[in-house]
Amino acid sequence: MNRFRTRRLLLALTAASGLLLTACTAGEDTGDAGKAADRPGYGAGEPAPAHGDEDGTSERDDAREDPDHLSTFALDVDTASYDYARRTLAEGRLPDPSTVRPEEFVNSFRQDYPRPDGDGFTVTVDGARTDDEDWSLVRVGLATRTTGGSGERPPAALTFVLDVSGSMAEPGRLDLAKESLSVMTDRLRDDDSVALVTFSDEAETVLPMTRLDGDRDEIQDTIDDLEVQDSTNLGAGVETGYETAVEGLREGATNRVVLVSDALANTGDTDAGTILEKIAGERREHGITLFGVGVGSDYGDALMERLADRGDGHTVYVSDEDEAREVFCEQLPRHVDLTARDAKAQVAFDPETVQDFRLIGYDNRRVADEDFRDDRVDGGEVGPGHTVTALYAVRTAPGAEGHLATATVRWLDPATRAPHEETGDLEADALDDSVWSAGRGLRTTATAAYFADALSHHGPPVPGAPHLGELAGHADDLADRTQDEDLRRLAEAIDTARRLT
Numbered sequence: 001m002n003r004f005r006t007r008r009l010l011l012a013l014t015a016a017s018g019l020l021l022t023a024c025t026a027g028e029d030t031g032d033a034g035k036a037a038d039r040p041g042y043g044a045g046e047p048a049p050a051h052g053d054e055d056g057t058s059e060r061d062d063a064r065e066d067p068d069h070l071s072t073f074a075l076d077v078d079t080a081s082y083d084y085a086r087r088t089l090a091e092g093r094l095p096d097p098s099t100v101r102p103e104e105f106v107n108s109f110r111q112d113y114p115r116p117d118g119d120g121f122t123v124t125v126d127g128a129r130t131d132d133e134d135w136s137l138v139r140v141g142l143a144t145r146t147t148g149g150s151g152e153r154p155p156a157a158l159t160f161v162l163d164v165s166g167s168m169a170e171p172g173r174l175d176l177a178k179e180s181l182s183v184m185t186d187r188l189r190d191d192d193s194v195a196l197v198t199f200s201d202e203a204e205t206v207l208p209m210t211r212l213d214g215d216r217d218e219i220q221d222t223i224d225d226l227e228v229q230d231s232t233n234l235g236a237g238v239e240t241g242y243e244t245a246v247e248g249l250r251e252g253a254t255n256r257v258v259l260v261s262d263a264l265a266n267t268g269d270t271d272a273g274t275i276l277e278k279i280a281g282e283r284r285e286h287g288i289t290l291f292g293v294g295v296g297s298d299y300g301d302a303l304m305e306r307l308a309d310r311g312d313g314h315t316v317y318v319s320d321e322d323e324a325r326e327v328f329c330e331q332l333p334r335h336v337d338l339t340a341r342d343a344k345a346q347v348a349f350d351p352e353t354v355q356d357f358r359l360i361g362y363d364n365r366r367v368a369d370e371d372f373r374d375d376r377v378d379g380g381e382v383g384p385g386h387t388v389t390a391l392y393a394v395r396t397a398p399g400a401e402g403h404l405a406t407a408t409v410r411w412l413d414p415a416t417r418a419p420h421e422e423t424g425d426l427e428a429d430a431l432d433d434s435v436w437s438a439g440r441g442l443r444t445t446a447t448a449a450y451f452a453d454a455l456s457h458h459g460p461p462v463p464g465a466p467h468l469g470e471l472a473g474h475a476d477d478l479a480d481r482t483q484d485e486d487l488r489r490l491a492e493a494i495d496t497a498r499r500l501t
Helices: 080-090 102-106 174-187 216-224 234-247 272-278 280-286 301-310 321-336 440-456 468-482 485-500
Strands: 070-074 122-129 135-143 156-163 193-199 203-211 254-261 289-294 314-317 340-349 354-359 380-382 387-396 403-412 419-427
Touching: 070 354, 080 102, 080 289, 080 301, 080 314, 080 440, 080 485, 102 387, 102 440, 122 403, 122 440, 135 340, 135 403, 135 440, 156 174, 156 234, 174 216, 174 254, 174 321, 193 216, 193 234, 203 216, 203 234, 234 254, 234 272, 234 280, 254 301, 272 280, 272 301, 289 301, 301 314, 340 354, 340 387, 387 403, 387 440, 440 468, 440 485, 468 485
Parallel strands: 122 419, 156 193, 156 254, 254 289, 289 314
Antiparallel strands: 070 340, 122 135, 135 387, 193 203, 340 380, 340 403, 354 387, 403 419
16 A cells, blocks of 8 residues: 555546436436546546645645555445345344455444535544544445435336246245335336346346336236246346346436346356456446345355446345335435446545554455556445445554544546545544444444444454443444334344344
């Protein structure tokens, strides 16, 4: 990593309007994506200008960036790991540690970060001290604009790729997928289009791209006729799905592939890299991204995550009808619509006040520091209504005062691919005295991260981590104070894990 001096950034280019889409609700471009003046002479891979005056000057200008004080990662809004862990715990089993990704636990909960007026992000940086001396948790929060009304978006062209293999016969798999598709079809607009590809040992386009207007009955009949067949050739399904999406490509519409599967591939290509290489041209030329919806008690979590990451998309997991309805009619619009492409974050910790730090999670999303401004390097795709949270364990110098960190997010406008940046800062005196007396959002983030850390057994424990019994108490208290059902379910999952261990 390169040595980095913290400083305030100015945007390189002005914002442009983004590409909008929703399925059951919709978004609207309401304004400027960036919030700073032009900054010429700023190339890919260069460090950010110094934290200081608007002309880039700073009292730190005679220093070089510290190789141990930068952290860079691609944004990720996946939540499948947390939902799958909750299902596994409800069945009386601890999740496989390899399926536990802390960032997906953290990003499963609503946050109250300020929202931007237009496309792009706001950046919020806060933190609190832990029970471990000199260690704090620092939270970097990013938020996109909220969604708008359903009539305020371009039409959608969605290609659903549905697993009908033998493993999908289990209750809560194909039946759940069919019900979800049926509900979503009822709620799509007349000018939207859907296509349907099924796969077992082979893949088949059972419905080409079809406009909803006047054809809802045909689409519903096609969904009703779906039946379980043989083995799982997921590679053929994804390849045929993209071919169908390209054949039905609609100019002026948002074109997406939605994969619904337990991802237990056992026939044909079973490697994410090989599968996606076959459709790389369609992804690059047409910008078609992949949204993965996982189902089933036995679930190919690792394969689905790699497919979504390499396919510039996201994953969620559903285990019952309520979750499926939420995904297809609330979450799917936010995952499918885009307000930012190839979004990356870089956090610069001040070497004068920070002695050590560790990013919690994002293991599969790390980016080389010098690639932060190389827009050829993939980042994450983010839509309206999203928040993205990253949590760091930070050891401050004894008695540290002054600046701690600057967080910068960089993204490309989805329509013009013009780059934009926004920043946020944190001072040492802004740290709360304790994680457990901090605001609701930071306490929720800490609880989710500590829970994931306890389940994953990966690396040294997060500083200040309580034992599961104590963590369950903190979670229960948080749920009681907020009366939030999502936090109540988190508290119950932690208590179940406590009993199982």
